[in-house]
Amino acid sequence: MASRDIHGIDAPWGAFRHVGRDLRKVDGLAKATGAAMYTDDIALPGMLHAKTLRSPHAHARIRSIDAADALRLAGVHAVITGEHLPVTYGILPWTQDETALAVGKVRFVGEPVAAVAAVDEDAANAALKLIRVEYEPLHAYLDPFESLARHDPPIHEGRKDGNVSKHVHLAFGDVDAALAEADVVIEDDYVFHGTTHAAIEPHCAVGHYGADGVLTVWSSTQITHYVHRALARVLDVPAHRIRVIQPCLGGAFGGKSDPFSLEFVVAKLAMTTGRPVKMLYTREEVFYTHRGRHPMHMRYRTGATREGRLVGVDATIVIDGGAYSSYGLVTTYYAGQLLTGPYAFATYRFDSTRAFTNKPPCGPKRGHGSVQPRFAFEVQLDELASTLEIDPIEIRRRNLLGEHTTTVNGQRITSNGFARCLDVVEHASNWKTRHGQLPFGRGMGVAGSMYISGTNYPIYPNPMPQAAVQLKIDRSGLVTVFTGANDIGQGSNSIAQYLVAEELGLALDQVRVVSADTDLCPVDLGAYSSRETFMVGNALIDACRKVRPLVVRAVADHWQVDPSRVRFVDGVVVELDDPPLQPAGVAVGGEARPGASPPDAAAGRRWMTAAEAFQLAEARFDTLGATGAYNTPTLGGDYRGGTIGAAPAYSFTAHVVEVSVDVETGRITCEKVWIAHDCGRALNPMLVAGQMEGSAYMGVAEALMEAHGVNRFGLHAGPSLLDYRIPTTVDTPELAALIVESLDPEGPYGAKEAGEGPLHPAIPAISNAVFDAVGIRLKHLPFTPGKVLAALRARKDAAAGTPAPALAGGAR
Amino acid sequence: MLRLPRFELRQPTSLGEAVTLLREEGAGAMVMAGGTDLLPNMKHELFTPRVVVSLGRVPELRGITRDPDGTLVVGAMARIAEIASSESVRKQAPALAQAAGLVAGPQLRRAGTIGGNVLLDTRCQYYNQSYFWRSALGFCLKKDGVVCHVVAGGSRCVAAASADCAPALMTLGAVLEIVGANGHRTVAIDEFWLGDGIVNRRLAVGEILVAIRIPPTPPGHRGAYGKLRERGSIDFPLLGVACRLDVGDGDRVEHGDLVLTALAARPKRIPQAASRLVSTRLGTEEFRAAIDELGALAHRQCHTLANVPGDQEWRREMIPVYVRRTLQAAAAGNGPVHHV
């Protein structure tokens, strides 16, 4: 990492003007009023509409496809199949196992097989019904254990390890010895069922092939750059003749971070027909496209001393990957690599295997790969606490990892506010006087977590910057920021505005952000791994600090004062007293705006507008602009896979959840969640709180309601928002977002991530709260009322008859 | 978005015109009230009408009025939200007001009507799906296919009656007023149902439901509705329980009724409810024993099927709980029984 990648945590002009305030998002009003332009709002002259024919079989060979009748239908311009787009792709360079349309065989119900471009959607749909596909059905694998046990026929041909998508086995220290010596070992199985993102905007893409030979694709993607690369590969068009643009986006949560069939299809159809082509997925198609959270079957063994100090953790994980790799290689690593905080343990081993199955492919969902193990481990830790009769918060304190340290698997930890997160939720929830003391049926649970703030591992290995920005400084006083970052609702465009305004001393409306357009913006890797604020933020500061001295110098020379006496505040440049006032003591009023004379002017001090300053600088130094970049330092353990999960900083979270359990219906009601999250510095506390609340909401939903799966016929169990139940407002608990700021030495002004970490503890904290409420341990998600009733009955039977199996020493 | 197939929209402005139109168009036409069931089903290609006759402009079907004899006359086009908040319905037919208040979510309650609710198509997880999905499954008896996926080898469709208001109306002895090409007829709602999930009601092609007549209830009338569902809004019932208690002097029950829905093709009455409840006194051990017993009876008589998505065993287990809780709520003069 170059020194330019660390910028310190202090305000650039003494005191923060924008950072730390509850500011509006740049696109908030446009979204609220309906003015925002989403991909589906694009309508180009002569545009065609495309639809996808999908596989009705979970696993089958394609014998033949006959599209002659479809092509004859009035209004139909083109029909394409796998033979027109045979080149494989995949988000990771090592697992390029997808094609835009099935080639030779299909691997899940809903897989794209052919596509039609027609004058409108109705004509395209009618044409789909005329395409005849002959299939030879094959045995469908719906269970990952079956996939691992047999692979004839295999889901993917030509692999040496059958239906294994990825296997990772890593060990740190002698776990067996540690567990053998432990005073207590808890061993159990945990199941995560699988959930999906359910972003409100369905995937949409528009392709346009210009007379100049430039292919433009607008897409609801969160990874413009990788889509750009994949399009070049699959369409065999040089990347410099492809432009990818992400318009306003209606939610993603990881569900738009692969290249998808529709992006290639609209591009190909646009090139074939010479017309712009749009494809908008139906909600059902979004469920087939999926890439949601992997189902995982997890066995954990955790050993501790009598005092509750963790000595070893041993995990065996089987992951249901669905039909394709997607991010699965990373998921398989993350499932183990991301567990090694916020608690220290001296020995650790994990063995995780991702199996292919004939289901919609799984991928990254908010908290990629680590939400499932976190659930298992935090429930096990709670069981350890109750076995040892230690307060659950206390046992977590006894194992704190601490700051500026290294984890057992070699990850560098910088700032760490986890201890404070625990304090904050303990205090806010009145834990001490309430946990273990509420009436039967009501209870409280705690859980903690750690998550990456960006990853040092670019998806394709390369030495170039991971984030880059460009600034254009205009005579009008406007600064335009060009960033490849994808604003998916998390607010990366807003953060860019705040940071540039802060660095250059401008009013917010003097900064506009152009993002996620590969023709205009320098490369950024995209919105995943919670990297945007951290990496793009640093790149922005880098760029600002290159250009700012020029402007300051132009003004200083004009006034013939030392540059230290030139200060930018909210778009006004003022001359400071000589010697300068105390650094933070700029006396210019908060209302100062370009055009209005600041109070200091009356005092006889010189001032000018930022626009005037820019003009002076432009006259002196030529056209003003700057680029900025960020790259992570060299991170990670010195072993194969050691860099996966290595992040320049980690966020930390603790939740306390209060639940009530209706023991007659088995229904769990999540009453309140206290969320303490260490985000480094809250650049905009309102956005941070929004992410914390949204994360906790999502976690609670995954625990209690949402379930993504296929039925016994291999069909999606309910591909609609009626059957896939995301909570409504009345189902949402009270959420208290309690921000903890640890000020990370390498984050922009000390900031870290807030978008994914705060989800993790919600799920185990609910299970732990249910234990406090009614004495049952829920280990299989989702926590449905039926499971609660069964567990209550088992508990009653155990109490009445045979003694329950010993908690310690392996309950199973 | 799923596309709505092409159709011709007709908007008659009188009941007579609507009847004529329907007679002319025959089986190719379907009636639309709020459209909240019709339109999604058309998008799924479950219904494929050539002509849709909207009742939105027919004045005769609107409003809630009271006849001189105290009968509440609820126009078929009265909105679900209107019914939930109507003072007269809340007083005279509390179970109906409660059931209406729990239909779908707020937007759908404003669009949906009571007529459409009574005539709601039966529901099944293998039926209420897109054409593509159903084709991948190989279709089923109820539409386009020959087998049932709920009851293996079954020759009868058991799709679930899922209208929340229907069981409440049954406890109220409601009478349906229907017009068609052959004139006007009335039918007790109890007599209206068929035990066939494909078509579960006796409404001839071209007939229009005009109004629902709810006979006066005695001053001691109490009623409640209990609804089991996963979310606190939007979801169709996983189980619906409507009950009635007419209470006389000394808190003694003079009439009682209990009807469950979301089980099979038609709502199911527990026939022993009346005899078991009558002459018990609210608040006594005897009343508690009666409702416990009715819960157990209902559990024995009602079976849950995989027609409705979710955990069938849990739904069945909830039958006695919801029966008890709903009867308790009615006795206490409150309700509905709902988890939020």
Ligand SMILES: Cc1cc2nc3c(=O)[nH]c(=O)nc-3n(C[C@H](O)[C@H](O)[C@H](O)COP(=O)(O)OP(=O)(O)OC[C@H]3O[C@@H](n4cnc5c(N)ncnc54)[C@H](O)[C@@H]3O)c2cc1C
């Ligand atoms: C997401 C969602 C959730 C829902 N949840 C529930 C729920 O929880 N509980 C529930 O009960 N319902 C629910 N519904 C179904 C529906 O919204 C209601 O049942 C509503 O009351 C139907 O009324 P409507 O006026 O919209 O009916 P429409 O859709 O207009 O009509 C329904 C049927 O009745 C026929 N019809 C309507 N009026 C007449 C008439 N006067 N004469 C002859 N035929 C007529 C139509 O031809 C059609 O077959 C839900 C619907 C959706 C989309």
Ligand code: SF4
């Ligand atoms: S019960 Fe369901 S699967 Fe069976 S025939 Fe009826 S709709 Fe089809």
